[in-house]
Amino acid sequence: MVLGLLLSFSALIVSTVFLQLGNGAIAPLDALAGLDASFSNFEIGLLGSAHFLGFLLGCWVTPVLMGKVGHIRTFTVLASVGTIGCLLHPLFVDPYVWSALRVGNGITIAGCFTVIEAWLNSKVDNQSRGSVFGVYRLADLGSQMCAQFIIGFLDPSSFVSYNIIAVFFCLCLFPLTLTSRVIPEIPKAPRLRPLSSFRLSPLAFSAVIVAGLTGSSIRMVAPIYGDAIGLIKEEISILLTVFLFGGLLAQIPIGRLADIFDRRWVLIGLSLSSACISIILSLTGSDNVLSIYICSFLFGFATFPIFSVAAAHANDFAEQDKYVDIAASLIFIYGLGSIISPLLTSGMIDFFGPASLFIFLSLVHICLSFIGGLRMIARPSATERTPYMYLPRTSLIFGRFLNPTKKREKQD
Secondary structure, three states, X not given: OHHHHHHHOHHHHHHHHHHHHHHHHHHHHHHHHHHHXXXXXXHHHHHHHHHHHHHHHHHHHHHHHHHHHOHHHHHHHHHHHHHHHHHHOOOOOOHHHHHHHHHHHHHHHHHHHHHHHHHHHHHOOOOOHHHHHHHHHHHHHHHHHHHHHHHOOOOOOOHHHHHHHHHHHHHOHHHHHOOOOOOOOOOOOOOOOHHHHHHHOHHHHHXXXXXXXXXXXXXXXXXXXXXXXXXXXXXXXXXHHHHHHHHHHHHHHHHHHHHXXXXXXXXXXXXXXXXXXXXXXXXXXXXXXXXXXXXXXXXXXXXXXXXXXXXXXXXXXXXXXXHHHHHHXXXXXXXXXXXXXXXXXXXXXXXXXXXXXXXXXHHHHHHHHHHHHHHHHHOXXXXXXOOOOOOOOOOOOHHHHHOOOOEEOOOO
């Protein structure tokens, strides 16, 4: 039964794989191509910020577009925007043109995942939700990791590299547009209430900002860092790959810890670990590449679960009918942090050198651990808790897919 259900969702899963192969490759390729084209570090950081600006725009625009033309036409238009953006990169080698194209790429990613996740959510029930979500999570993270590895085999200065990424965006169209499954109803857009999320849980609010600052820095600025300390393209590709691999492996053990212990302790532990690893990375040079790889893996292991632990912590203090709005608000806040970070950290590298990237990240994680300590003093832990689940930052409606239910903790 489960196998048959998963096969029925195969078009959506395959589209997710190709979409993330394209999305995961375009950011580091842009950074490396920008370095080859003599873009300044600030201009390369601008490309990363532009992507997340487009992401937030796509989250708002897509439900409206779906309501007017439907799921498949919306997906087709948005995937075409991503394809066109890739093909235009080699024709206009200019940081500000590329920034505009990256806004379009961000709209593509947010919009296409809104369609995919709306479709998934409309067809699963409580019995199948876990199985479908597990496969979707594997497709999401696994394809992102493969995309980072592929970068090591692409020439950033060649139009062929951008053509390959354009092919991935084209391929994501085939499974969904050829599906014979019944098209679901248009989902109602969640309400964005960032300030309500802050009042509900200042720690969760702070944690997702830190997660945004960290994730977008690694995604877009780590190639600048790698180039500045003397890593070659293939080594930068491995650095990004092992970071994501660490994040992939962290989900189960960190999730178990977050379900057993006070989640504020888990967030403090992850933050302090991230700060320590950041300091080590700031002191490590290209003459010790293996240490950089190990630290990158551990950094991904420590930082990647922070967003999901924070979301679960916020839900612990919320009514169940607010979960979807909370998830959407936290993803929105994450997007704001992701817009700020590439511009800020790339500028810091210009002024203070490559070590400043990880010094900055160590400071923000120390601040997060301090906030966690203050919140433990301010109020006791929740008496009822939602189970931990990895929460992709792919669209504002993903919270509908999780549909968590609270369970009362066992009393000793």
